[in-house]
Amino acid sequence: MNVAVIGGGGREYALAKKLAQSTRSDIVYAIPGNDGMKEFAVTVPELSETDCRGIGDFCLDNDIQWVVIGPEASLEAGLADHLEELGVDVFGPKKHEAKIECSKAFAKDIMKRYGIPTASHRMFTDQDSARDYINETGAPVVLKKDGLAAGKGVIVAMDMAEALAGIEILKPEQDAPVVIEEFLEGEEFSLMVLVNGPYTHSFEIMAQDHKRAYDGDTGPNTGGMGVYAPVHHIDESLRQEAVDKIVEPMAQAMVDEGLDYFGVLYLGAIVTRDGVKVIEFNARFGDPEAQVLLDLMEDDFIDVLEKVKAKEPFSLNFRDGYKAGVMLASGGYPAAYEKGCEVDFSTVRADCAVSGLKQSGDAWRTDGGRVLLVTGEGRTIEEAVDAAYSNVAQITFTEGDLFYRQDIGGRALKG
Structure with missing residues (x-):
């Protein structure tokens, strides 16, 4: 069967690769995909991940039987709703259901009403009230933008200065609420x-x-x-x-x-x-x-x-051992960063998941914030982490163009 993955990041790279390994897949399409996926999928860069009508027409024209939606923006755009109406099997919640992520306030409201354990919270639609609340409750505290923010709309403020600055950054308004949560430690x-x-x-x-x-x-x-x-x-x-x-x-x-x-x-x-x-x-x-x-x-x-x-019971099977991944990100991320910086990862290509790189001839250049997840595997967590960083060491780039954390897996290593 023909299948499609919606999105163009590292998550979608992994989904497309996994679907390509299926004995039941013929062609895997990645919409829009990225250049790293061309090894195992047909990319469709002319379509955006939120073009519901274009994606729907493409699925019908190419006899696509399953669509797996990767990014939250596609879900919020109602892509699952549109594909379901066309009779295409789609793995990904419809627009209203996706509010469990797309609206922090929506999710918190359900959790509160059904007694699901989470941090206590308040929602604010103006800066003055939010500021007064923080002055009253103190820090540490967590501030979350209500809508989608690609994982970057959260501020963990450990002191009052950070908390009050967070209000200025997130700017709660009537149509853009901010949720302020109790800080949980653990x-x-x-x-x-x-x-x-x-x-x-x-x-x-x-x-x-x-x-x-x-x-x-x-x-x-x-x-x-x-x-x-x-x-x-x-x-x-x-x-x-x-x-x-x-x-x-x-x-x-x-x-x-x-x-x-x-x-x-x-x-x-x-x-x-x-x-x-x-x-x-x-x-x-x-x-x-x-x-x-x-x-x-x-x-x-x-x-x-x-x-x-089909709602059938089953068990998932995972390989023995451990796998670790170290993300290489553009200098400046998650704030402003430059694109077009050359990266050579050819010697460890099989151990990398491409998320923000573009191919230009034989060269690869940065085209996003997080650009490459470099992985390693081992019988123990120590071996997996060592293998991942050994692979990172084999990648060449100009100092300052990319950065990465050097303590991935640290909590597990401490036991």
Whole structure:
């Protein structure tokens, strides 16, 4: 069968590669895709990821049977709604269901009403009220832009100066609310959940992302600077607690709210002294988690999609050992950065997931903020991290053009 992946980043690179490995796929289209995907997919750069009508026509013209939506912008644009109307099987929630990610206030409201453990919060639509609230409650505190912000609309303010500055940056307004949350302290993990109405299948392994830009979890939030899986220093009982007290109740809550969610639900969770709580929900695979988890997964991904569609029970199988990924990002990211800087990763090409690079002849040049996830694998987390950084060392670029964290996997290494 012909299948398509919507999007052009590292997550979509991983999805397209996984679908191309399926014994059931004939042609994999990546819309718009990126140059790194051309090795295993047909890219369609003339279509944007939010062009619902254009994508729908393309799917019908090319006999595409399954579409997997990668980015949140496509979900918010209503692409799943449009494709479903055309009779195309689509893995990704419809526009209203995607509000679980696209609106922090929407998600918080459901969690509060159904008793799903998360940080206490208030929503603000003007700067004065938000400022007064922070002056009253103090810091640390977390500020979140209500809409989509590519993982960068979150400010973790550890003191009053940062918190008040965050109000000036996020600028709460009537049509652009800001959610201010209680700061939760503890160990974080990511859990991917396949959802079809009340049916859920949580991944059997956890991953751990590194959101902050710089070593030691400092600097601004990003889309993700590195990842590893599985996470074994967080006990399996805590993953199961997340399933029992968060995942399954949330799926049922959405059904009770009249929502018909079909797709992956990303749970960003934190282990606190009061148990596991929700940091955030996303309506799509995590990036860079997808690049590691999908590679470790041994199952045929089309088979998995069809089992979720049919609400069949099954188990996912993952390779033994560990996989770690280090993100190379453009200098200046997540703020302003230059494009067009040359990168040579030819010696470790097989261990890289391309997200923001463009091919120019034989050369590769930067074309985004996060440009390349460099991975390594091993029997232990130490071996996997060492392999990833060994591969990073083989990549050549001009100093200052790119940067990366040097402490990926640090929490696991400490045990």
